[in-house]
Amino acid sequence: MLKLEKRQYDSRRMALLSPLIAILLTLITGALLFSLLGHDPFNALYTFFLAPLSDLYGWTELGVKVTPLLLCATGLNMCYQAKIWNIGAEGQFIIGALAGGWVGLSFPDVETYWMLALVLVFGVLGGMLWAGLAAWMRTHFNANEILTTIMLNYIALYTLLYAVHGPLKDPAGYNFPESAQFGQYITLPPLIGDYRMNISVLFALLALVICWTLLSRTLLGFQIKVLGEDRAATAFAGFSEKRITWWVMLISGGLAGLAGISEVAGPIGQLVPQISPGYGYTAIIVVFLGRMSPIGILFASILLGMTYMGGEMIQMDLNLPKSITGLFQGMLLFFLLASDFLISYRIIPANKLSWART
Amino acid sequence: MGAMKQLELINITKHYPGCIANQGICLSVEAGEIHAILGENGAGKSTLMKIIYGVVKPDAGQMLWQDHEISVKGPAHARQLGIGMVFQHFSLFESLTVAENIALSLPKQGCSSLSELSRRIIQVSRQYGMELDPERKVYSLSIGEQQRVEIVRCLLQDIQLLILDEPTSVLTPLEVDSLFATLRLLADRGCSILFISHKLSEVQSLCDQATVLRGGKITGTCLPSQTSIEQMARLMVDEDTAISKSYPRAEGQASVLVLNQLSYQPEEPFAMPLKNISLDLRAGEILGIAGVAGNGQGELLKLLTGEYLGAAGEIEYMGEAIGKLPPGERRRRGIAVVPEERLGRGAVPNMSLAMNDLLTGYTCDLSRFGWLNWKTIVAHTAAILAKYRVKSDGPLAQAKSLSGGNLQKFIIGREISQQPDLLICSHPTWGVDIGAANLIRDELISLRDAGKAILVISEDIDELYQICDRLCAICHGSLSPIRNTDSVSINQLGQWMAGEFDTETPATPFQEAVHA
Secondary structure: OEEEEEOOOOOHHHHHHHHHHHHHHHHHHHHHHHHHOOOOHHHHHHHHHHHHHOOHHHHHHHHHHHHHHHHHHHHHHHHHHOOOOOOOHHHHHHHHHHHHHHHHHHOOOOOOOHHHHHHHHHHHHHHHHHHHHHHHHHHHHOOOHHHHHHHHHHHHHHHHHHHHHOOOOOOOOOOOOOOOOOOHHHOOOEOOOOOOOEOHHHHHHHHHHHHHHHHHHEHHHHHHHHHHHOHHHHHHHOOOHHHHHHHHHHHHHHHHHHHHHHHHHHHHOOOOOOOOOOHHHHHHHHHHHOOOOHHHHHHHHHHHHHHHHHHHHHHHHHOOOOOHHHHHHHHHHHHHHHHHHHHHEEEEEHHHOOOEOO | OOOOEEEEEEEEEEEEOOEEEEEEEEEEEEOOOEEEEEOOOOOOHHHHHHHHOOOEOOOEEEEEEOOEEEOOOOHHHHHHHOEEEEOOOOOOOOOOEHHHHHHHHOOHHHOOOHHHHHHHHHHHHHHOOOOOOOOOEHHHOOHHHHHHHHHHHHHOOOOOEEEEEOHHHHOOHHHHHHHHHHHHHHHHOOOEEEEEEOOHHHHHHHOOEEEEEEOOEEEEEEOHHHOOHHHHHHHHOOOOOOOOOOOOOOOOOOEEEEEEEEEEOOOOOOOOOEEEEEEEEEOOOEEEEEOOOOOOHHHHHHHHHOOOOOOHHHEEEOOEEOOOOOHHHHHHOOEEEEOOOOEOOOEOOOOEHHHHHHHHHOOOOOEEOOEEOHHHHHHHHHHHHHHOOOOOOOOOOEHHHOOHHHHHHHHHHHHHHOOOOEEEEEOOOOOOOHHHHHHHHHHHHHHHHOOOEEEEEOOOHHHHHHHOOEEEEEEOOEEOOOEEHHHOOHHHHHHHHOOOOOOOOOOOHHHHHHHO
């Protein structure tokens, strides 16, 4: 018989191994699933993960998926370091897209690239506003940010739906719930050639570097981490919990808003009801899979980006539904949480159990 | 004294990963004997008691209970055998009554009804001279009374061995006397008592036998009545540690900290409101505040650090009203604080010592315009570790990996390294071994002699007498008069700690409970 025993110290090795175990278990379960559905599991996994990356187009499309994930995850990581559970990147993403898009669509005749800058700034501000609402409710009414941010996600989504069905609907759009196409001066330029991947991928990488410097080299970053570890010590040292909450929520919201506006002022090119395939939620998985570290988050966002690509590929090639993407993301999170248990506990043979009882 | 052996331990050994808690412990306790277990923190006293009470299983060794070999399967089994234990930290539900709390711990057949149980509680508590009202809610009891609940809970069952883990650390001198009377009564009736303590004078006056542990091993046994305190202390510590020191008193200079009628009503339930506290702390002196835990010390400390904010004028520091300043601003003005809880307030358990150095050192030169230079910080931490002889794996070791005494040395070192003008210290040597305690006291004295003001809040009366120039006591949120240490008798201080001094507010019902 096997028994679980609490480790004396958390295992660092297991903390790093845990995501790899989770990925492995996801692949095995995925293979099992595909074979139950009557497909050759190896071929299906190849189609899901590797086939989309067989050419340059595939790699640039991966960049398109990774950019919003990386932006949202970088911001969320700031919150999660402080153990402030912002689940609202999705809503902040949508409001960022809506605010930026609204400004861009309001001045269709201004033909200067300053317009693009203005659109981006409004995207950031929109996200900050949405996160700021939750920060305000948290700091003034002690309202749990998990609940408020989730609820704000729905309000954001319905605000977007109202906008594209109403005030921002393209008059020349045959009554489809879509805004007009964004013009040249409010569209992000592509990074290479004619591919959809644009310069926002650079924003994402820059944000990652800046946020990481903030966390590891500045007093504010230190205060964020202290708040995450120990509230009593935060108060004792004289760090203001409210101030830190505002900072991380605004940074997180701003980056999610930037992700949102980069999506509509980039690959999508207009406001539509479906501007996010759940990037804001998937970014939560990215942060935890990436162990809240910069390199980890980068790799995790690439992996999760691949699940989006794979879902589309598998729909085209194997005639399976695209929602396989969600299935893979869910399995990944599930297995990650399960194997994280082994960071603090270990499995040992029952007869070796030491007699520490409480 | 009965010659029958109540309990005998033979070669009890217990290893934890990385440390030996008990090694070959042999111990025998006769019926009706009060047996002291002496030793510094980490000597293995608590582990040994937990083995007897069945909380921890030994790796090797035998345990004989009334001459039969047994293996205690758990606390419930221990209670069935007639072994009771009162832990240092009580396990009572504050919102329940005394009787309800006791009912929870009794076996099912033990209590037919609450009223029947209440009668038995009154009967037993009278019998042993520990008056208890079974209908009172636990939160309204003083710490001493809560301890009675724990003891009565043990007495309600047919008890033959009572284990007490540092029972006097939370009591006033008066309460200690009444506890000892009860324990002697119990022993006369044949109940054996294992008494864990590091207060040697108490052991001397109460116990028949003493066993001294150091580093998990027995280093000696003695008859406390025939052994001097110095000899017992010598058994507890390494050869080269000085056992006690005396320091010359000092006279304070200019006022540094003035409290003007400081009153505070905390928001938390069960927290102690402070009433009209006035004091005047001067440069170059150590002022001690004695008192039993939970009489407002925590609230006073939080008001002084700025974790609670009161009225501006009630706290004056160097002539400036600072009652409304947040903690960081106060630190920048030269106030350093050593809080009561080391892990979880004074230090972040999962962070490195260097980060914990920065935790309060950020107000000094450890950060520049919000930027951190980790090299400087690590070097600064390393200097503290070296100067205060903190045993650790270096500046990058996690705070939680340090023993309590070492962490306390680090925290005191950290605060002193900021060159404060005012150091506020809560329980400076609580749970610290004798060697480290001496070092900490030396540092406090030399800081005082450098002309700084020091406020010490402590429950350790011996220590207060040792290092303080002036003394007072806090009880139910009020402060006693402040006198020069040498003119305060221990009886006087004991009365102050029990609230017997003139205050401008009428006595609360709680105060009477302490007199009882």
